Every structure is written in structure tokens, then in C-alpha cells.
Amino acid sequence: MRRFVVVAQKARASADFLLVDIPSTSGRLDVLLRCLRAALLVSHGVRRDTVVYLVLLGDPGRPVTLRIEGSASRYLRPDERSLATVIKKALALPPATGSVTPTFSPVRAGITIAEGGIETLEDELAGSKVYLLDEAGEDLREHLPSAEDVTFFLGDHIGLDPHALTCIHAFAPHALRVGPLSLHSEDVITLVHNELDRRIG
Numbered sequence: 001m002r003r004f005v006v007v008a009q010k011a012r013a014s015a016d017f018l019l020v021d022i023p024s025t026s027g028r029l030d031v032l033l034r035c036l037r038a039a040l041l042v043s044h045g046v047r048r049d050t051v052v053y054l055v056l057l058g059d060p061g062r063p064v065t066l067r068i069e070g071s072a073s074r075y076l077r078p079d080e081r082s083l084a085t086v087i088k089k090a091l092a093l094p095p096a097t098g099s100v101t102p103t104f105s106p107v108r109a110g111i112t113i114a115e116g117g118i119e120t121l122e123d124e125l126a127g128s129k130v131y132l133l134d135e136a137g138e139d140l141r142e143h144l145p146s147a148e149d150v151t152f153f154l155g156d157h158i159g160l161d162p163h164a165l166t167c168i169h170a171f172a173p174h175a176l177r178v179g180p181l182s183l184h185s186e187d188v189i190t191l192v193h194n195e196l197d198r199r200i201g
């Protein structure tokens with residue numbers, strides 16, 4: 001299993017954004033949508049072995065985490081507007097349990113939602129080997145993960161603030177870089193997948 005946790009400093013857990021102007025009405029949800037595409041979609045297919053967590057911290061009083069599973073997702077198309085529609089519907093629907101709770105509750109096929117931020121993932125990531133994607137980390141090519149279940153944390157366009165880093169460090173991650181430059185989050189995900197794909201052959 002490959003897991004990507006994208007920590008969004010500004011994106012809010014609200015469906016109240018405009019599909020015609022996602023960046024400026026959603027707290028840069030567009031960054032997360034591109035991460036979702038990079039993590040879950042390949043040409044004409046879905047990576048069934050991958051799970052994406054979108055940690056929405058844009059409303060400090062109400063952090064929420066969305067989990068999107070490649071194995072169960074339906075109707076995922078690669079264009080940003082379609083993905084935005086899927087996320088908008090997920091954020092608009094109350095979960096099956098009635099309200100957002102600290103444990104993941106289903107909202108639609110392949111998508112679950114939980115109240116809370118990074119700390120919500122403690123049970124989820126038990127047993128997974130955790131990495132922090134960081135420009136200052138060690139070279140991914142020299143420390144290619146070999147575990148069956150791996151988790152990669154990364155930031156959005158802003159990066160990870162000290163509080164987010166403190167929460168991530170509770171998982172004792174190994175910091176890795178994909179290359180010498182600071183890249184867009186979605187490109188980092190593509191490069192990580194590619195290195196793992198090449199190892200598998």
C-alpha cells in the first residue's frame with residue numbers, strides 16, 4: 001500500500017467554493033486536486049494500491065481529513081474540475097453516521113471523512129513505514145522504501161508549518177528528498193510513484 005498525506009494549510013473543509021474559480025475561493029484546493037490526480041490516476045486507470053489523505057487545516061477551529069482510496073473510488077477523471085466536483089460533493093454530504101466524527105466515516109464510494117488533522121491518522125498509519133518528503137532530506141534513490149506499506153507526508157504550496165511538522169514527527173518519519181529543487185507537491189508525488197514503480201519493474 002502506498003499512502004500520501006497532503007497537509008493543506010489554507011484549504012477549508014467546505015463545499016462553499018466556486019468551480020469556476022477554485023484557487024481563490026477554496027484556500028487553494030486546486031493544489032490538492034492535482035496531488036489527488038498524481039497520486040491516484042495513471043493514463044486510463046486508477047492506482048488501486050494507493051490511498052490519499054487530504055488534511056484540510058484552512059479552518060483552524062475545524063480541521064478535517066478526507067481519505068480517498070484508489071481501490072474503491074469511482075468516477076475519478078483527471079481534469080481538475082471533475083475532481084473538484086467529487087470533493088465538493090463529499091464535503092457537502094453529511095457522512096453516514098450523521099456528523100463528522102474523529103473516526104473515518106463513509107461519504108461516497110471510496111471517500112471517507114474524519115474530524116481532526118494529522119493526529120487523526122495515528123491508527124490509520126500504525127504498521128506503515130512513514131516518510132516525510134522534504135527538500136532537505138536524504139536522497140530517495142539511496143533510501144528507496146522497501147516496506148509493503150509506506151506513507152509519505154508532504155506540504156501544499158506553502159509547505160509545512162512548525163505545528164504540522166511537530167505532529168508529523170510523532171510518526172518518527174525518515175526525511176527523503178526526490179531531487180535538489182523545491183518542486184510542486186503533485187510533481188513530488190509523481191516522482192515518488194515513479195521511483196517505486198521502477199523498482200517493481
Ligand SMILES: C[S@@+](CC[C@H](N)C(=O)[O-])C[C@H]1O[C@@H](n2cnc3c(N)ncnc32)[C@H](O)[C@@H]1O
Binds near residue numbers: 133153180183
Ligand atoms: C511547493 S513545496 C513547498 C514549498 C514551500 N515554500 C516550503 O518552503 O516548504 C510543497 C511540498 O513538496 C515537498 N517537496 C518539494 N520539493 C521537494 C523535494 N525536492 N524533495 C522532497 N519533497 C519535496 C515538501 O513536502 C513541500 O512541503
